[in-house]
Amino acid sequence: IHRTRILGVNFVNTSFKKFTDVIEQRIQHHQNTFIVTANPEIVIYANQHSSYNQLIKRADYITPDGIGIVKAAKILNDPMPGRISGFDLFVQFLKWGNEHHKSIYLLGSHQAVIDDLIKVIHHRWPNLAILGSHNGYFSDSRAITKQIQVKQPDMVFVALGYPKQEAFINRYRKLSNSLWIGIGGSFDVLSG
Numbered sequence: 001i002h003r004t005r006i007l008g009v010n011f012v013n014t015s016f017k018k019f020t021d022v023i024e025q026r027i028q029h030h031q032n033t034f035i036v037t038a039n040p041e042i043v044i045y046a047n048q049h050s051s052y053n054q055l056i057k058r059a060d061y062i063t064p065d066g067i068g069i070v071k072a073a074k075i076l077n078d079p080m081p082g083r084i085s086g087f088d089l090f091v092q093f094l095k096w097g098n099e100h101h102k103s104i105y106l107l108g109s110h111q112a113v114i115d116d117l118i119k120v121i122h123h124r125w126p127n128l129a130i131l132g133s134h135n136g137y138f139s140d141s142r143a144i145t146k147q148i149q150v151k152q153p154d155m156v157f158v159a160l161g162y163p164k165q166e167a168f169i170n171r172y173r174k175l176s177n178s179l180w181i182g183i184g185g186s187f188d189v190l191s192g
């Protein structure tokens with residue numbers, strides 16, 4: 001996958017379809033994968049916080065989540081086919097996972113949002129196995145990480161907002177050879 005560096009952040013530069021094809025193959029092969037979906041706010045934050053910058057450097061892929069990133073690539077004479085947003089990836093992986101009978105874990109947002117989201121997922125993608133979930137307001141992560149470690153979901157969706165979601169993934173991704181992706185406020189959007 002071709003990459004383009006924007007203000008020190010190394011973005012994937014490929015189409016949404018080519019990118020998700022690569023990730024779906026990695027899921028099929030149980031390859032441990034960490035995706036950061038970065039908007040301009042995140043790029044600025046990474047430039048101001050070196051610990052966060054170091055953390056996202058450990059991701060396998062950083063995708064352009066915002067038209068501002070796509071425009072910057074054009075200015076740098078390395079144009080991108082388009083955005084690859086966290087929300088669009090979330091929906092695509094749920095759809096693909098449903099077709100391939102995959103399993104998921106959901107972490108983040110408020111409990112009422114999670115409850116609604118589970119209903120939406122059961123209704124729209126009935127072949128997906130939801131192996132566990134937890135709201136994003138916890139002080140002790142042991143119950144969460146234990147469940148992920150035991151259940152080994154194909155995909156772990158982490159919606160804690162940045163920088164928390166990336167810190168969580170970086171710390172715990174070795175517990176399960178899954179796709180781990182930070183998707184900000186996507187649970188709130190999809191739950192209705």
Ligand code: UDP
Pocket residue numbers: 108109110135136137159160161162164183184185186187188
């Ligand atoms: N959130 C959470 N735990 C926290 C802080 C935030 O679960 O300690 C959730 C919040 O409920 C919301 C999401 O994280 O669903 C953040 O959404 P936002 O659109 O602000 O994402 P960002 O742009 O910050 O990544």
